Amino acid sequence: MNSSNVADRPILADLVDLSIQVDRDAALNPPELRRRDRPIGQKLAHLAGKPQGQLRQWLREISRDKPTQAGATAVKTLHRMALILAAVGLIIGWGAALAIFAYDGTRPVNVVNVLAAFVGVQLLLLLLTAIVALPRNLLQRLPGARPVQDLLGWLSPGRLVPAVARYLPAEHRLALEAALGRHKAGHMAYGQVQKWLILRFSQILAIAFNIGALAGCLYLVTVSDLAFGWSTTLTVDSQNFHSLITQLAWPWRSWLPGAVPSIEVIDATRYFRFDHGILPNAPDGSADVATLGQWWPFLLMAIACYGLLPRLGLFVLSQWRLDAALKTALVHAPGALQILDRMNRALVETAATEPEVRMKSGAIQEVPFPAHSLDRNRPNAYLINWAGINADEEQFDRLFKQTMGVALERMLHAGRMDSIDEDERTIDEVANAAHNPAILVAVKSWEPPLLDFMDFLDSLRAAVGSERLITVTPIMLDQKREFIPADPDDLDVWKKRLQSRGDSRIDFLPLSAEAA
């Protein structure tokens, strides 16, 4: 994978492959793409600032395991088409030469015809080509040129393809239609590429045509004895015609005087339709007949200069513009900016590397609380204040009298800092109370039920036996330390947690709104 490798490959192939790759990538997630492309970007750090080189090298890296043939195939197809076009051009050129230079011995080959076909028409077509080739923004200043360009563009037989597709086997038809749909959507991205590609093909055909014509002309000149003459309905005298011819021969008249017919030759080769004989003005004598042949170098040079040369020039131009267009298209192709961004931006990841361990849920069996059954006949209760709720015994006493009609006999503490022993003492006291007081446990509703508390409940349950009712009451205090109703969400958490213990003698008794 060196950079010479990249240079060898036609950009067009890369362009096609790039669009396929972008298509494929659409199925992947952006983070995946970043992880894939950033290392490539780092590897290509030496290409920083050269987006085109980066993109092409990126393609190479990406398609290493699964190289696509599409780009190569497209280029091969184009080469083949160029060859075919060249062959067609040669044949048409040759045929055209044979047709125009057709000489049956009765009438000379009319130079005017040759010039009209090989110079006049060619120059006209050259003009059209030039219009198509002009950049768009320049055209805007040229009145009327833009519609012409549009119209020439409309002349695309590509528009016939859907009609043809109808007769193709289903699979090919679908593919072709997909291709056309795609072609439409991406039209602008590849617009310049297409334009110069088309123009380049035109030049290949035209060059081949001119070469064919020249070859045909040379062939006829060598194998047969052609007589040239000139004739036109317009009133043109030999003098004027001579000056026209000399003008035409301007490019070569200084260094190839033999290819410019003299006034005598022009005089001698004029003929009229109703004249008898081939060239009535021609002086007799074989030496003079040879001078009549002077026309053919002129004609050859005219075809070469006005047919072949401009086309060669245009070919070079279109090749140059095509390369430029391909380079731009590559960098501006849909998705290219994103690829460059992925390659050149540091890959920043912050997410977890391991998957989340899901909390086991659903397996817990929830036991319903007993029907509200705080024993009203046992008005005395022991309150266990869990984790130091900041309220004194009187406050609690008032609260429980109001809400449950029980009087607090004692308030004990548990769950406070530092003393696990205190928890044990509390449990002992509750368990050893001979008159079996009701057991109330007040907890902070805003703190979640911890295992620490569950351990405590376990110990308490073990100490008091499985039948004693234990009532848990989540408490909520406002900022003035007054009791207020607890947050329903908090209560829900507590309720679920207590139910999940599977102890049917645990009651859950939050403060109702009015009680607070």
Place this chain on the structure above:
Amino acid sequence: MSAPAFAVVGHPNKGKSSIVATLAQDNSVQISPIPGTTVKCRHFPMKVDGEVQYILVDTPGFQRARQALAWMRARASTAAERVNVVRQFVEEHEQSGRFPDECELLKPLLDGAGILYVIDGSRPYGEEYEAEMEILRWTGQPSIALINMIRKDSYIDEWTAALEQYFKIVRVFNAMTAEFQKRLELLKAFGQLREEWQAPLARAVATLEEDRRARQRRSALAIAEMLAEMITLTVTKRIASDEDPSTKEADLARDYRTKLRKREQKGRRQIEKIYDYENLQREEAEIEVIEQDLFSLESWNMWGLKKNQLIATGALSGAALGSGFDLAVGGASLLLGAAIGSVVGGTSAWFSYKRIGEVKILGLPLGGQELRVGPARNLNFPYVVLGRALYHHAAVMHRTHAQRDVLCLDTTAEDASARSIAESQRKQLERVFTRLRNSENGSYEPVLVERLAEIIDEIMIKFTQTMLTTSITAPPRTSATANLPSDEPERADDQQPPRRAAGSQRSVD
């Protein structure tokens, strides 16, 4: 030197996972009001090009801190022994299974992680926190206390007083709403914990800032693409010459709207993905398309030429093709070349055609009429689309990954957002919009999108700062589709806000 690690520890349900989700921008973190949702430590390495800059560790909360501390106290008589006792505690109870949560959360600390102790400052302080704070102190690791505000009440003062007994740095940090800058500040504070952590954290902060900018630029490009596609969207329907076009209008209009909406939805998802939100639930009023002249009717023929084009083409060819033979020379070369060009343009698609399976087979009547909707000619349309997209983008940017509710987008604020585009920027936008509107067949030059992305990026920089205030102060509107309200007379005419409704059309030129 290994990368600095920070373990987020504390009581269950105080927002540890939320803080981690926000800082790590990770939606996969489980956040729930049920305590004990996090059961295993989870590592969130911040990596730049694969190189770890720092690691955040989410941990389960303390469940039996008092018992653990009692165990430790019984074994350590001097301060010097404490770390070893903690280590001993973990080793012993990994086997016993008595303190699974404590073992899990102490392990990273014993491996050298800094402590981020999280409490909820909207609930009163309680002495049951002291055991866990003491244990944390015993690990000997540098620590910060973070006061998270889950609810409205504030007990910050009493908390601060208590926390300062145990922690050098105490900060308020709202896990749910922390702006990007706040998060960066917090990261910088982490760097203060240890001399050698300062440099890597500062580097990480710089990278994150850069990354944020890059994401914004990516978003601008995605929005520009969406905008271009929505403006140039066209749907057409060919109808036979004896059919009444108006019977097809409803179908076609529906088709057009559906496509517009789909494209917009796709754009929303793209933006969300850029900011690492997968499957974000979103609630947004659908875009309204009220075009008076939604439809245009044109005749077409097999060549795809419109009638007048056809006549002109005929005339031109007639003029150019005088002799009959030059058709073979230049004309043919043009035509052939064009054919080749079209095929080449589509070669790539040949290979992926199976994925584009829904391409319709083209029907083949030779000529008729074509009913067409789009490109959107309405002058306000692009601004409505852009305003909505900008607002959505800002909302996504302001969101944190701890928020798990539906993202609600408010239409009145969307309008306000389009209005906040500066005049000079609107002029630049208008130039691009005009060219997009006039493009054919939904094809436009890609440079237009790039230009658009640049402008949008500029707008975004300003916009994301002002968006939230605008959205709150924007007066509520009853109808999203109403015309320009007349209750805003102070606005000069040329600064009229683009509105969703598109009743009237100004001409483009």
